[in-house]
Amino acid sequence: MTTILVVDDSAVDRRLVGSLLQESGDWTVEYAENGAEALEKVAASPPDLVVTDLIMPEMDGLELVAAVRNHHALVPIILITSRGSEEIAVEALQRGAASYVSKRTLAQKLVDTVRLVLSVSSRQRGHSRLMECMTKSDSAFALENDSTLFGPLVTYLQEEISRMDLCDETECTRVGVALEESLVNALYHGNLAVDSGLRERDEGAYFALVETRRRQPPYEDRRIHVKATLSRDEAHVVVCDEGAGFDPTALPDPTDPANLERVCGRGVLLMRTFMDEVVYNEKGNAVTLTKRRNAKNHAVGDEGR
Amino acid sequence: MPDSQTFHSKVQGKTLIVMPSGSVSSLAGQYFKPELDDLLGRLNRPELKNVVLDLANVSYFGTIMLGTMHQLWKSVRDGGGKMALCNVSTVGREILRVSGVDTIWPVYSSPKEALDAVEEEEPGP
Numbered sequence: 001m002t003t004i005l006v007v008d009d010s011a012v013d014r015r016l017v018g019s020l021l022q023e024s025g026d027w028t029v030e031y032a033e034n035g036a037e038a039l040e041k042v043a044a045s046p047p048d049l050v051v052t053d054l055i056m057p058e059m060d061g062l063e064l065v066a067a068v069r070n071h072h073a074l075v076p077i078i079l080i081t082s083r084g085s086e087e088i089a090v091e092a093l094q095r096g097a098a099s100y101v102s103k104r105t106l107a108q109k110l111v112d113t114v115r116l117v118l119s120v121s122s123r124q125r126g127h128s129r130l131m132e133c134m135t136k137s138d139s140a141f142a143l144e145n146d147s148t149l150f151g152p153l154v155t156y157l158q159e160e161i162s163r164m165d166l167c168d169e170t171e172c173t174r175v176g177v178a179l180e181e182s183l184v185n186a187l188y189h190g191n192l193a194v195d196s197g198l199r200e201r202d203e204g205a206y207f208a209l210v211e212t213r214r215r216q217p218p219y220e221d222r223r224i225h226v227k228a229t230l231s232r233d234e235a236h237v238v239v240c241d242e243g244a245g246f247d248p249t250a251l252p253d254p255t256d257p258a259n260l261e262r263v264c265g266r267g268v269l270l271m272r273t274f275m276d277e278v279v280y281n282e283k284g285n286a287v288t289l290t291k292r293r294n295a296k297n298h299a300v301g302d303e304g305r
Numbered sequence: 306m307p308d309s310q311t312f313h314s315k316v317q318g319k320t321l322i323v324m325p326s327g328s329v330s331s332l333a334g335q336y337f338k339p340e341l342d343d344l345l346g347r348l349n350r351p352e353l354k355n356v357v358l359d360l361a362n363v364s365y366f367g368t369i370m371l372g373t374m375h376q377l378w379k380s381v382r383d384g385g386g387k388m389a390l391c392n393v394s395t396v397g398r399e400i401l402r403v404s405g406v407d408t409i410w411p412v413y414s415s416p417k418e419a420l421d422a423v424e425e426e427e428p429g430p
Contacts, residue, residue: 173365173396180367203376207338257405266404267368273403 002118003028003045007038007052007064008080013103017051017080017110024111035059039067042075049118050077051110054085054092062092069096074128076121078113080106131163136231143183143224145191145214150183157228157237164230166293174274175235175291181267182239182287183224190241190285191222234292245284311337312344318424319386320355321347322416323377325370326362341373345380354386355423359416361392371404378410391419 004027008014018029030047032038036058038050050068054061061079068075076098081089089100098117101109137160143149154176162172188194192213199206213219222242229236251268272278277290313324323344347353356377363370374388381388391413393401401407413419 170395174399177365177367177396177400184367184369199372203338203372266371269403270367270400273399 001028002026002049003030003047004049004051004114005030005032005038005041005047007032007035007050007056007061009033009053009056013053013080017106020107020110021051021114025114027114035061035064035067038064042068042072046072046075048075049114049121050075051080051114052077053080054082054088062088062095065092065095065097074121074125076117078110078117080110134163136229137164138230139228141224141226143226145187145220145222145224147184147187150180150187153183153226154179157230157235160228160230161235161291164232164235166230166232166235166291171291175289178271178274178278178289179237179239181271182237182289183226185267185287186224186239186241186243186285189246190243191224192219193243232293234290237289238286239289240281240286243285245281247284248280312340314344314347316353317420319353320357320420320423321353322357322359322420324359324362325366337373341376345376348377348380348384354381354384356381356386356388357416357419357423358388358390358410359392359419360390360394360397363397364394365396366400371400371406374406374410387423389413389419389423391416 002025004021006014006017006021006029008017008031014031014033018031021027021029030041032041034056035052038052039059041047042050050064052061052064059067065077065079068077073096077096079089079092079097079100080103081100082103089097092100098121099113101113139160141153143153157179158172158176161167161175162169167175188210189196192210194206194209194213198209225238225240225242227238227240248268268278271287271289275289276292277288279288279290280286281288311325313326315322321344348356358374358377360366374390378388389411390401392415393412398407398412401410401412411419411422413422
């Protein structure tokens with residue numbers, strides 16, 4: 001049986017919304033008088049949908065949307081708005097509300113909106129359950145020399161790694177740092193062949209050269225190739241650039257006091273710290289980063305490479 | 306190119322409090338270089354001496370951001386000031402420690418502690 005939680009501090013409005021829902025569908029309706037009480041009920045037994053008033057004491061509709069999105073992302077919320085609260089409704093949608101219905105049109109629109117939202121939500125739950133059954137995934141990307149793609153790619157891979165239940169949130173953040181460093185290296189030092197020493201001397205010239213080479217042959221045609229193989233046991237991500245490669249063993253130790261004032265040279269160190277294994281190919285233009293389930297991070301002992 | 310501001314700042318006493326926000330971890334340096342140049346320009350003014358970097362809105366960062374911190378720190382140090390960090394996440398602290406820079410940039414838990422630390426006058430000779 002589909003359960004809908006109606007949240008409103010006004011007993012009259014609660015009854016109105018509840019009766020509209022009960023008369024029109026095969027739904028069980030439960031009630032809460034404010035956002036805080038609603039959140040307790042959602043935590044105790046998540047409903048299929050929340051219909052909430054916007055303005056309430058203790059925790060209002062906007063706060064409720066944010067809290068439910070954080071802890072029960074698959075429970076959709078429909079907001080009931082009053083005249084003049086259109087801007088807040090937009091904010092609610094941005095925070096993750098599924099839809100809103102104005103009080104003026106409640107009788108005409110509430111039930112249809114609830115049906116639509118429940119239908120979408122049901123598909124999302126099915127997809128989510130299916131994804132929890134996934135045991136292996138392979139993905140491959142060929143990125144242009146555009147660093148604004150790094151964030152979305154890393155987020156995607158972090159979500160996949162979380163889905164595989166390979167590590168907790170903090171570990172996932174560490175993996176994100178390592179992945180970004182590998183991508184940054186592939187772009188700046190691999191495909192664009194810009195020397196980090198230039199950044200030490202003149203940061204403006206460094207970034208100017210980056211921008212020039214992004215639009216200049218042969219650099220502009222180069223791609224960053226990323227292959228990710230994820231399973232319930234481990235994640236392998238290969239980041240390969242089309243540059244000349246480098247010798248990772250020749251990197252100076254960035255933690256040497258003599259090098260502390262240098263801007264660069266810490267990317268490989270972070271990668272080695274946050275992944276379980278970091279292996280370069282012989283040419284030095286492809287790095288394989290491995291994260292294993294429950295494996296402890298390597299101690300920081302090879303930072304000089 | 307990202308269109309939102311990465312570094313928000315305010316002045317308190319002789320200190321510029323800088324709050325990066327958003328996805329600084331994945332932004333390439335060239336995109337926030339104009340903002341960094343603006344901050345460095347403000348630090349050249351005689352009334353500003355120190356920097357507090359408040360990382361409350363940044364869950365983690367990488368070497369691009371470390372490079373930016375280095376730029377700010379060098380500017381502050383050359384002017385005889387101090388730089389301190391606050392509200393650093395667990396992973397952020399780990400990045401600072403692994404990189405070895407936690408020895409040169411003190412980390413405090415709150416902006417007030419960091420501000421008090423950089424504004425504290427050095428004892429005279």
